[in-house]
Structures are given as structure tokens and as C-alpha cells.
Amino acid sequence: MAEPRLPYSTYRLQLNGDFTFAKAAALVPYLERLGVSHCYTSPYLKARAGSLHGYDIVDHNTFNPEIGDRDSFNRFVAALRRHRMGHILDLVPNHMGIFGSDNQWWLDVLENGAASAHAIYFDIDWRPHKEVLRGKVLIPVLGEHYGSVLEKGDLKLVFDADRGEFSIWYYAHRFPVDPGTYPMIIEQGLSEFLAVRPAEDPDAQDIQALISAFGHLPPRWDQTEDKLLERRRDKEVHKRHLAELCARSEGVAAHIAQTVALFNGTPGVPESFGPLHRLLEQQAYRLAFWHVASDEINYRRFFDINDLGGIRVEEPTVFDATHRFVLDLLQEGQLDGLRIDHPDGLYDPNGYYRQLVQSASMALGEENTGEHPPSFYLVVEKILAGHEHLPAHWPVHGTTGYDFANIVGGLFVYPNSEHELDRIYTRFTGVRKSFDELLFEGKKLVIETQLASELTILVNILDRIAQYNRYTRDFTLIGLRNALTLVVASFPVYRTYANGHRALSDEERRYIDWAVARAKKRSTAVDPSIFEFIRNVLLGQGSADASNEVAQWALGFTMKFQQYTAPVMAKGLEDTTCYVYNRLTSLNEVGGDPNRYAVTIAAFHHTCQDRRQHWPHAMLATSTHDTKRSEDVRARIAVLSELPGEWQRNVGRWTRLNRNKKTLVDGQPAPSRNDEYLLYQTLVGAWPLGKVELEVFRPRIRAYMLKAVREAKVHTSWVNPNADYEAAVEHFVDGLLHDETSRFLNDFIPFVRRVARPGLLNSLSQLLLKLTAPGVPDIYQGNELWEFALVDPDNRHPVDYGIRQEQLEALERDWHGETRIDLPPSLLAHMEDGRIKLFVTWRLLNLRRHHPELFIDGEYLPLSTNGARADHLCAFVRRHEGRRLVVVAPRWFHRLLVNHEAPVGDLIWNGTEVEWAGGGEWYNLFTGAKLAGDDRMSAAHLFADFPLAAFTDFDPT
Numbered sequence: 001m002a003e004p005r006l007p008y009s010t011y012r013l014q015l016n017g018d019f020t021f022a023k024a025a026a027l028v029p030y031l032e033r034l035g036v037s038h039c040y041t042s043p044y045l046k047a048r049a050g051s052l053h054g055y056d057i058v059d060h061n062t063f064n065p066e067i068g069d070r071d072s073f074n075r076f077v078a079a080l081r082r083h084r085m086g087h088i089l090d091l092v093p094n095h096m097g098i099f100g101s102d103n104q105w106w107l108d109v110l111e112n113g114a115a116s117a118h119a120i121y122f123d124i125d126w127r128p129h130k131e132v133l134r135g136k137v138l139i140p141v142l143g144e145h146y147g148s149v150l151e152k153g154d155l156k157l158v159f160d161a162d163r164g165e166f167s168i169w170y171y172a173h174r175f176p177v178d179p180g181t182y183p184m185i186i187e188q189g190l191s192e193f194l195a196v197r198p199a200e201d202p203d204a205q206d207i208q209a210l211i212s213a214f215g216h217l218p219p220r221w222d223q224t225e226d227k228l229l230e231r232r233r234d235k236e237v238h239k240r241h242l243a244e245l246c247a248r249s250e251g252v253a254a255h256i257a258q259t260v261a262l263f264n265g266t267p268g269v270p271e272s273f274g275p276l277h278r279l280l281e282q283q284a285y286r287l288a289f290w291h292v293a294s295d296e297i298n299y300r301r302f303f304d305i306n307d308l309g310g311i312r313v314e315e316p317t318v319f320d321a322t323h324r325f326v327l328d329l330l331q332e333g334q335l336d337g338l339r340i341d342h343p344d345g346l347y348d349p350n351g352y353y354r355q356l357v358q359s360a361s362m363a364l365g366e367e368n369t370g371e372h373p374p375s376f377y378l379v380v381e382k383i384l385a386g387h388e389h390l391p392a393h394w395p396v397h398g399t400t401g402y403d404f405a406n407i408v409g410g411l412f413v414y415p416n417s418e419h420e421l422d423r424i425y426t427r428f429t430g431v432r433k434s435f436d437e438l439l440f441e442g443k444k445l446v447i448e449t450q451l452a453s454e455l456t457i458l459v460n461i462l463d464r465i466a467q468y469n470r471y472t473r474d475f476t477l478i479g480l481r482n483a484l485t486l487v488v489a490s491f492p493v494y495r496t497y498a499n500g501h502r503a504l505s506d507e508e509r510r511y512i513d514w515a516v517a518r519a520k521k522r523s524t525a526v527d528p529s530i531f532e533f534i535r536n537v538l539l540g541q542g543s544a545d546a547s548n549e550v551a552q553w554a555l556g557f558t559m560k561f562q563q564y565t566a567p568v569m570a571k572g573l574e575d576t577t578c579y580v581y582n583r584l585t586s587l588n589e590v591g592g593d594p595n596r597y598a599v600t601i602a603a604f605h606h607t608c609q610d611r612r613q614h615w616p617h618a619m620l621a622t623s624t625h626d627t628k629r630s631e632d633v634r635a636r637i638a639v640l641s642e643l644p645g646e647w648q649r650n651v652g653r654w655t656r657l658n659r660n661k662k663t664l665v666d667g668q669p670a671p672s673r674n675d676e677y678l679l680y681q682t683l684v685g686a687w688p689l690g691k692v693e694l695e696v697f698r699p700r701i702r703a704y705m706l707k708a709v710r711e712a713k714v715h716t717s718w719v720n721p722n723a724d725y726e727a728a729v730e731h732f733v734d735g736l737l738h739d740e741t742s743r744f745l746n747d748f749i750p751f752v753r754r755v756a757r758p759g760l761l762n763s764l765s766q767l768l769l770k771l772t773a774p775g776v777p778d779i780y781q782g783n784e785l786w787e788f789a790l791v792d793p794d795n796r797h798p799v800d801y802g803i804r805q806e807q808l809e810a811l812e813r814d815w816h817g818e819t820r821i822d823l824p825p826s827l828l829a830h831m832e833d834g835r836i837k838l839f840v841t842w843r844l845l846n847l848r849r850h851h852p853e854l855f856i857d858g859e860y861l862p863l864s865t866n867g868a869r870a871d872h873l874c875a876f877v878r879r880h881e882g883r884r885l886v887v888v889a890p891r892w893f894h895r896l897l898v899n900h901e902a903p904v905g906d907l908i909w910n911g912t913e914v915e916w917a918g919g920g921e922w923y924n925l926f927t928g929a930k931l932a933g934d935d936r937m938s939a940a941h942l943f944a945d946f947p948l949a950a951f952t953d954f955d956p957t
Helices: 021-034 070-082 104-115 146-151 179-186 190-195 202-215 225-248 250-263 270-281 290-296 316-331 349-363 402-410 415-429 435-448 452-467 477-489 506-522 529-538 548-574 601-614 631-642 644-657 673-686 694-712 723-736 743-772 801-816 820-829 835-850 852-856
Strands: 010-013 038-041 045-047 057-063 086-091 095-097 137-142 155-160 165-170 173-176 285-289 305-310 337-340 377-380 663-665 668-670 776-780 859-863 873-880 883-890 913-915 921-924 930-932 936-938 949-952
Touching: 010 021, 021 038, 021 070, 021 801, 021 835, 038 337, 057 316, 070 086, 086 316, 104 137, 104 173, 104 225, 137 290, 137 305, 146 270, 146 285, 155 250, 155 270, 165 270, 179 202, 179 225, 179 250, 179 270, 190 202, 190 250, 202 225, 202 250, 225 250, 250 270, 285 290, 290 452, 316 349, 337 349, 349 377, 402 601, 402 631, 402 743, 415 631, 415 644, 415 673, 435 452, 435 477, 435 548, 452 477, 452 529, 452 548, 477 506, 477 529, 477 548, 506 529, 529 548, 601 859, 601 873, 631 644, 631 673, 631 743, 644 673, 644 743, 663 723, 668 723, 673 694, 673 723, 673 743, 694 723, 743 835, 743 873, 743 883, 776 835, 801 820, 801 835, 820 835, 835 852, 835 949, 852 873, 873 913
Parallel strands: 010 038, 010 776, 038 086, 057 095, 086 337, 137 285, 337 377
Antiparallel strands: 045 057, 095 305, 155 165, 165 173, 663 668, 859 873, 873 883, 883 949, 913 936, 921 930, 921 949
């Protein structure tokens, strides 16, 4: 069997300096036996040294040397090919790692400003509203205010004699000096140097000639083509001459060394730093305290991360430069697919997809203009709201699966407890605002703090449009800013996709109308006509007297607006409100809606049928490198929805037991009741199986809670940390987890053990659905066994593949041996060791691999259930060309397991029946037993020996 082009299943590996191409290659035989069709890796292009994730790329045209070189990559791919497996790469088109000293494109921009050949690569506003930043890029990298850093001597002028280059260094960060300002350095003390040399001295003549040459370079602000070419050529020539002069002349080298020392000043003598300050003022950048970023930064970032600079991949030159290497890998047959990271950050996502498909198809010798999905696998990390659909015209195979994670997770939340959990949460925490109110406030906070500078850029463009028209010219900057803030904070989805070529869809127009109407309703001071003006601009409905230039401004505003609403939603929802609204945290996931309490079986069936019809190759995820809680953590927390009364009694008792472990901060006990409520759910979800090593577990929870309270931005934050509050949180965590014999843990551990088993069964049932539903299931590294991981970096820890390989080999022996009949009850009796999850994964992935057409092309037909436990079952059949697979997945296990150890047998299922797909002989995928089919089947028979049911009407071996 040839390796598949489009995947049947994927397995995500996080590559870094500790997990290289060589280690990935050694793992391939195990992944093949597991049943994986494609190995899907994190980015491996050259990234910042020590990167654990690979998203801070500094060179798109070479491998990350910490992961491996071309030879080790080739060996990795060769191993995949030998085992009939494909390869998918996580591609990062939106941003690069900047700062440091290793991004040559960025360094060129710092040296030459807008005159740089790479200025077009980065999304920089060279004409910001603040006059002092015109023609400069603000670099918010300093740990203190600029003046303090300067006078402490932390900014160092350094001369690289081998390259003839001057740079300013701030620890590991290099800032090249504009060659046109080299005379400011070299001329310092030059008269003393010349005074001791005869006029005809060649070194003296050469140094003066170089000063003149550098001084006559075309300035950065001269953008005429011939001057740009002259500057780019001559600056390098002059630097080489300076290096050669220093190499042959000890006198010149000594003069420059003395001058550099003079510029670097003397700490404690403020006036000695005057020359360095004046030199810095003439550069194409302005160094600033990192706090300045949120208000004045004038380059687009990845969210609010200053050292990840947005790139303009919409420019053909930039696209070619950033995709050449990857396209070569595709052409060479080294890649079978791409996962596009953060496409909503792009200027024109659909335009990018079309260009990517067109370029890649050309490299593969295929014809595809970008109108339809390519022959290679292409999925996008698009976050969809619950009411939103992936645009049907995008030439991709679907999303990366966050939508599935939230739909399938909602099945295991018991709907009848919603109002009771609302009441418990409100009473315990005092949080009375609705989720929608908190989300609006969270987004508004992000706009006004972390992403305020990006809003300023938008407001300035909007003001330019308003000033053109006599009906709108009286709108003030403040009024426009306030109105735009409300519109963005009210936007119901991540973004829309206007691009000047395709009209907005009816759905997108409704989003804009909704946001403007909500903003107008929330406004108390803004002129209401401003909102209509903003709406008209976003809908492309400018006034009749608008010139072509104004129409272009309006389109530019709309596209920048779209780039802005996406990070605002992400930061306001995922990284703020999901840490504030803690009613049931299994719902607080990337791409989720914590306000949507539970998912009905009918809704699950509907989404599966829709995916099968429109996006049959979309990824299905339950754990990823970005999820806030692993699939097993969420599955266990969901159990709390089944026992709200017991949960209320427990948290009430725990808060009394732990009252003395709190600390007064600003007169209030810390942590807050809301953060305490989050902590208890976190402990329930992440508590390890078996013996707990508190010295290992405690630091994980401490780190998680510190991140959580900073993300919430209520009592502390990343920008303005409250050391006292954070210390109180750490003290509280340490107090709770200090000793396993404490009163709290003596009470907590029996409870968590009671919910652990239903949580494991939830996770197994969720796994069954993921591996059989329409789409391409993805396994995140290590999650074939139990993984109780929290948000990154906790979920990126090294994986013990030795134990996984040993367990898989043992499962294979037992399944193919004479003791097969004993295997299912053994797995069920010893669920804590994780073999049961590995077993289900192995059986279903191999079924998918050997019968891919059943899952990719097969129909999805819901099956009805009836009887006392009918609501506990999600059942469907996959059917393709005479072959059928029936799947029955139980849920709400805590309610099933009252007085029972396992969800098997007549007493549990009490006459419940499942509609069946027909008669004949059926094979139990998990026990190997055979069953005679009928129109309806007893749930007790389906679950006689195993808690999940998957039956084929063909021999799956």
C-alpha cells in the first residue's frame, strides 16, 4: 500500500532541541503500529535559539539546527515512507521572531528604516500619529525607562571590526547603526588622531574619505528607486573598506576603540551618555520601555507579543521569500500537507490560501488556480463561533478541529444541572455578571490596554476618511476612537473577510450590523451618527462623492479592522474571559463558548452530517499544543455537572478548611473566591491517577494558577503584576498541597477518586466518537495514554514513549494470542494504567487505516435509542459500499454508575435498546466477539464486556 496523500489520521509531534528529527524518526515504527497515517509536526524552520514551540521563526529558508539538518530531516521522511506514512508541517505565515540578533531581515530594517530592502516584509506604520516616531519603528524592549537604561550603561555601542559595522547592544539584542550616521562616531576625537599624523598619511586620508563617503549615503527617507539602490550598494562597500582599514592600521583601530569607549559613557555621570543618546536619536528605531508597547507600538505583532513581528505575506515578494523552502519540500515529495497557523492574523486569508494553493500546485506540476482544495492536505487554524460556518469558497480541507473538541466535549455535560451550577457559582464567588457582559468587558480591556496602539492606527485611517466628507468631517478623534472601541468589543466573531474582490456574505453583513447595533446601544456619550458612518465604511457603502482614493482608504481600513478584531477576540475571550468566568471550566476551551452549557445528541449528529457533506477531511482535535486543558482533564471536570449538590457541599467545606491559608492583600482575603473556585476545579481535573508526588504536582499547579490570574487581569496581569496577590496565590496553593495527610486533602482525595472513574469513561467515549466521526482525527503527542495536562507549557512536557511502546506491544500480543477473551475485562478492571485508552486508539486507528473509504466517504446516519437510559447513548452508523460500522458511545457515567463499578450488564442498561443497521453477523471491535444483528439491539448485549461499542458487519482483521 502506497503512503496516503490525504490523511486518515494524524499524530502531532512537538519538535525542539530535546526532540529532534532523529528522535522522531525512531518513533515512526511505533506510530505505524498504532495506526497513524500522517505524522504532523510543529514548525521546524530556523527559530529563536532554545525555542520549545518553533513559532518564533527567524529564517524561513533553512531547518532549525537545534532540531536537525537536511540529512536528518531526509532520514526522518525516509522512515515515514518506509512505513507508508505521510508528513504534515505546521506553517507560520503571519509572523517572525524579531529582537535578538538573528533575524537578518529585521536587522536590515533597523539599520536602514524604510529604505531597507526588507521594509516591505514587516507591517510597519512609518507615518504614525506621533511626530517623533515618523520614519522610525518603536522597539519596546527595555526593562526600564529609556533614560535609566541609558545612564546605567546597559546600552553598549560595539564595533565589529571584521564587518566594519557599528551596533548598539542591549544584552542579547542587537540594534544596527545607520551607516549614514557612522560619521557621528568616527569624527569624535578625530582631530587628536589627525594631529599626530602627517597630512599625507594614507590612513588619515582614508579615514577622512570614509567619513565623507558614509556621510554622502542617500538618507533613509529618500525613497526614489535609484537612491535606494545606491544606498544599499554603497553602504556595504564602505563597511568593507572600513574593516580593511582597521585590519591594516593599528592607529585607526585604536581610534575607533577609544571613540566607542567614549560613547559608552560612565555610569553615575549622566552627561557622559550624551553622545550615545544623540546617536540613538538619529536611528531608524526608537528604543523604549516595554510598557510603552500597548500605547505607541507601530508595527503589527502576533497578538501583544512584542518580539513576534507580523509579516506582510500578502506582498508577492514576501510570500516568495517565506515559502520558497517549504514549496521546495512539497515539490521534492517530502511534505504531504500543511497546517496554517493563525490565518486570521493575515491581511487577506482567502487571498493567501489561493496563492498558496496556486504556487504549491505549480511546484507539483498540477493545475489549480486556487479555486478548490489542492491535492496535498491543507487545514487552517480557524476559530469558529458556535453560529459561524467556515467560508465554503476557501480552497482548504477544513479547520484544525477546535470546533469538534467543543462540540464533542459538550455531549458529556449534563444539561439539567445548568441552573443549579449557575446558582452555586454565583453564590460561592459573587460573580453576578453574565458571560456576555464579561466577554464585552474583557475585549474592551484588551483594546484599551494591550492592543491600544493598533486601535490608534485604525482611528487615524478612519479620521482621514471622515475628513473627506462634509457630513462626517466634524467627527472628532476621541469620538471615533470611543465608537470604534465599542464596535470592536461587540463584534460577535473573530473577523470578516472582505478583500475588495468578493462581496461580503449575508452572514458577514449580519455580524457587522449586530456589532454596530450593540455598540450604539451601549454608547452613552458618542454621537450616534458615528456608528452609522463606521457601518457604512465596513460594508463598503461610502458616500456618492467619495473619490477612488477615499474608496481605497475605506477598503484598507476594513481589511486592517478585520486583522484587528481577531486578536481582540482571542485575547478578550481565550486569554481573559475564559479565566474570569469559571462556572464549569471544561467549557472554557479554545474555540469554545462557555455560555453554551451542553450539547444535545441531535446537535452532535447535525454537525457530523454537515462536516461529512462539506468538510470530510477537516481535522478532529480533542487535545492540542494550544488547549487550556487536555482532553482527559476536561472529561473529568465535566463529571461535576452530574453532581452539583455534592460539588456544592464539597467546595463549601473546602473553603472553610482552607480559610486560614489565605493572605490579606489590600484588605481582602487572597486569592479571591473566583480564583479559589478555579483552583478547586483545576485540582479535580488534573489530579494524577495512583500515587501523587506532591513535590512534582505542586509546582505545576502553582505555575498554572499564576498564569491564570495574570490572564484574568482582575487582581494582577502580565503588564502590571501585583506581587502581593501573586504571592498570596502561591502561598494558598502550597498550603493546600503541602502534605497529603492534611485535612483538606483527606477530604478532597476521596471525592476526586469518585469522579475519576466516570471521567476516564467520559474520555474513552469521547475518543470513540473522535475516531469514528466524519473528519480526520488528530492525536496530540502522548495522549494515547491518560494525560492530565494543563495549558502550555504544561502540555508540552516530554513524553515517555518507552512505556507506550511496551504497552502497545503487550496489547498486540494479548489481542492476537489465546487470551484475547481476558483482555477487555482486564483493561476495564485496570483503567488507571491507561492501556484501555491505548487499546481503543490502536483498534480504531488501524480500522481507519485499512478501511479509509468507510470514514472519509462513508455516510453518517444517526441511530435512535429508547428505554430508561436512552439519553445516555449517542449512536450512529458509518456506511460505504456495503460495509458498515455501528458506533454506540455512552455518556453521563456518574449517573450510570450509582452502586455499580462499570457501565456493563443488564442492571445498568435496564432494557435500553439501540436502533440497529440490519441483520447478519457483526464483529465487536473491542472484544472480538460476534453478534447476530436485528432491527433493535439491547444495550446490555452491546456493553456486555466493554464500556464502548463499535461493531462492523465485516471482519475487521
